[in-house]
Amino acid sequence: MLNTLFSGDFPRSRWLTGLLLLIAVALLLAPFLFPGSRPLDTAAKVCIFIVLVASYDLLLGYTGVVSFAHTVFFGMGAYGAAIALAKVGPGWGALLTGGALGVLSAMVLALLIALFSLRVRAIFFAMVTLAVASAFAILVSQLFHITGGEDGLSYSLPRELTPAFRLVQDKVFDVRIDGRLLTYYLVLTACAGLFLGLLRLVNSPFGRVLQAIRENEFRAEALGYRTVLYRTLASCIAAGVAALAGVMMAVWARYTGPETTLSMDIMVNILLMVVIGGMGTLYGAVVGATLFVLAQNYLQTLMAGLSSAVSGVPVLPNLFAPDRWLLWLGVLFILSVYFFPTGLVGRLRGTGSGR
């Protein structure tokens, strides 16, 4: 049962298992453990980024394909749902149709990019994806009458997903069971399903071929695998999953704009999360995304506290001023890459494998 659910690919480290369980329990009980809208917002973003980062790891860590267009697919899903909700109105039909169209067009675009450029060398593919990402961002900003341009789109959700909707009249454990909570659990369930789906994919015969391509494409070809087909299919699947994460982002944030879905910052963040967590291990996506999103949301708060705690000492308060959180995020990243070149998961598996 557990073997089927996790596709036989277990964390293989006591520490990692503990960490993953902690993250899972925290996400599952987030609305009850950490009341308030900001913690819930962070938890939902952790879920969404776990899926987004895991789908990117399918390309980078498992297949060895470097792409910079992952945010484009994420954005296509988000804009698909957002445009439909903004133009048609807050209905389930609009949400599902728009989302489905977004996912579909992301997969078609991934197919086109792959057909044009996966045959050639890796660096060329990376450059093509970079160009596509820039072009798409410009397109979104220019087509402002559809996409809202740089301002993005705000829209309403179907009534069942709004804070005004009450599933249960009374509070449960002092928490209102409203549409927002329902949305969170929808996102959480979808993300868990997608993650386990990806875990199955990388442990399938298909996933093994992807790893073979990463390890030695030349030999994979000599064994008879048509590697271009495999990489193309992997690209399309990764794009589809990223777009689904985008749909969830659009639903959760009730706003879709270039800053939240398409910016190069997000692309870089995805890369960082994959590397911090550990490439080629989907569990790395869980660890990396959780730590990164937490740092993004709480490092500033933490530093404000730290800064005031050392307020008597010279220089230090300035060094830890909340505005400098990006500097410290950078330092943390450099340290983690330096000390854990195989990512946190690789590190934990290396030391805690005494199972």
Next chain:
Amino acid sequence: MTHAEHPVLATDGLTVRFGGHVAVNDVTCAFHRGTLTAIVGPNGAGKTTYFNLISGQLKATAGRVFVNGEDVTRFPAPRRTERGIGRAFQLTNLFPNLSVLENVRLAVQARSAHGFSLFSMASRHVELIEQAEHVLARVGLLDRAGAVAATLSHGDKRKLEVGMMLALERDILMFDEPTAGMSVDEAPVILDLIRQIKADTSKTILLVEHKMDVIRSLADRIIVLHNGYLVADGAPAEVMSSPIVQEAYLGTGVADHV
């Protein structure tokens, strides 16, 4: 014309040029079912390049390659493998971070239809794993099945290299110096294996080898490449005694055979 009339493998005027250097020059040769042909020649004679042209790792500048009478010259490597060509490489060419079993399992899987099975668990395709273990037992690596390929000794890597080709179960088997760098104790495992495969007369074997005693005991026929040209072709005793081979093989006073 029936397929039986064709040689299993043939090259016709096969040539490849790298800039001004012609590495394989107008090689026309046919290989028949149930034979083992040794390909000899000094370093740089074009033996491995000839193999690369046959199995599709290199595109020919001119000439054609036929498998069972079908022109495969324009086929990429995977399609040639489908048509029956199996290849073990001279420079060991493994999936270094995967397990020994997984290396062979991937080869077994390559000839099954499971490559595009997206949502089944690879570990539940027991038949593929059993076949891979069978191959590992044949090359004497079953006890190392769980090891990461990169951690194997040189000799074991050579065995795995050969195992991956065997697992493909192709009709044409191309060994490129299978015992190169192996210790005296290890080489016989591979040589016995080649002998066993040879007993199966449905196979066509091509073997690049330097050790003359190995060639003498295994080969039905020898072809000699020198500076990219096919300079001799015949029964082992005959070819080995010819002056052209003595000269080419010893590498003394490299004569121009054009």
